[in-house]
Amino acid sequence: MLKHLKEQDGLNVLDIGPTSPTNINFITNLGHSCFMSDTVHEALTGSWQLPPGEENGEPGFDVKGFFEQNLNFAGRQFDVVLLWTTLDYLPEKLVPDFVKHLHGAVKPGGRILAIFHSKTTGQDTGLCRYHLTDSENIELQETAPHPILRVYTNRSIEKLFSKFSNYRFFLAKDNLYEVIITR
Numbered sequence: 001m002l003k004h005l006k007e008q009d010g011l012n013v014l015d016i017g018p019t020s021p022t023n024i025n026f027i028t029n030l031g032h033s034c035f036m037s038d039t040v041h042e043a044l045t046g047s048w049q050l051p052p053g054e055e056n057g058e059p060g061f062d063v064k065g066f067f068e069q070n071l072n073f074a075g076r077q078f079d080v081v082l083l084w085t086t087l088d089y090l091p092e093k094l095v096p097d098f099v100k101h102l103h104g105a106v107k108p109g110g111r112i113l114a115i116f117h118s119k120t121t122g123q124d125t126g127l128c129r130y131h132l133t134d135s136e137n138i139e140l141q142e143t144a145p146h147p148i149l150r151v152y153t154n155r156s157i158e159k160l161f162s163k164f165s166n167y168r169f170f171l172a173k174d175n176l177y178e179v180i181i182t183r
Contacts (some may be wrong), residue, residue: 001113001180002136004080006094011079016086018129018143023082026132034075039098040089040127042070044146048090061093067101083114084130085173085176087160088148096160103163103183112181116157116171121147124174140163140174156166 005011011032015023019036027034042048043066051058081102084175087095106112117125127146135159152160154169156178161167 001080001082001111002132002134004111005029005032008079008080009033012066012076013079014073014081016172017084018127019162020129022139023133026134027036032080033074035078037070039070040086041144042066043071043090043094048094059093063094063097066094067097068161069099071101072103073105075104077110078105079107079110081106081110081112082130082132083112084127085115085117085148087114087152088117088150089127089146090149100163106183108183110183112161112179112183114157114181115176116152116179117148118151118175120151122175124176135174 005013005027009031012035013027014035014037016037016039018038024034024036027116046066048062048063048066048103052059068123087098090098102112115130119125125148126142127144128140129143130140133139160166161181164181164183168180170178172178
């Protein structure tokens with residue numbers, strides 16, 4: 001993804017995670033525009049949970065209201081999305097609609113960098129702010145003590161992103177794996 005960011009000019013980049021001034025500076029210094037959205041914190045602490053439904057007694061989630069307030073791109077589409085570990089922390093009821101919403105916000109041929117945890121507990125499972133660097137390494141800074149809500153398998157990621165055209169999986173350090181998803 002770093003190579004792609006360095007080789008292209010004037011990309012629209014969506015960074016989904018705790019706001020990182022480092023990323024804003026890095027992305028804009030490469031000549032790209034940057035849009036930020038801290039969806040995990042807002043989804044977990046905002047007033048988006050709905051009372052249990054009559055059908056199954058489980059709490060719901062105000063998906064439409066959440067998107068209008070947190071992921072309203074005003075028709076803007078993105079060439080690159082830095083999704084980080086966002087899906088590991090979002091409420092289950094939000095995830096499928098979140099990915100569908102992303103599909104509409106990513107230009108055809110656009111790319112998503114997503115990172116997933118391989119375990120739900122232990123070291124390196126806290127919600128982090130990810131900082132881009134000029135090397136292959138990404139710096140992590142732990143932010144909020146939100147628990148991981150689920151771990152995805154390769155198959156569940158492929159199913160979740162089935163409307164996208166391509167997936168490339170990479171094993172990373174610290175019980176993480178990276179996926180580059182192309183629309």
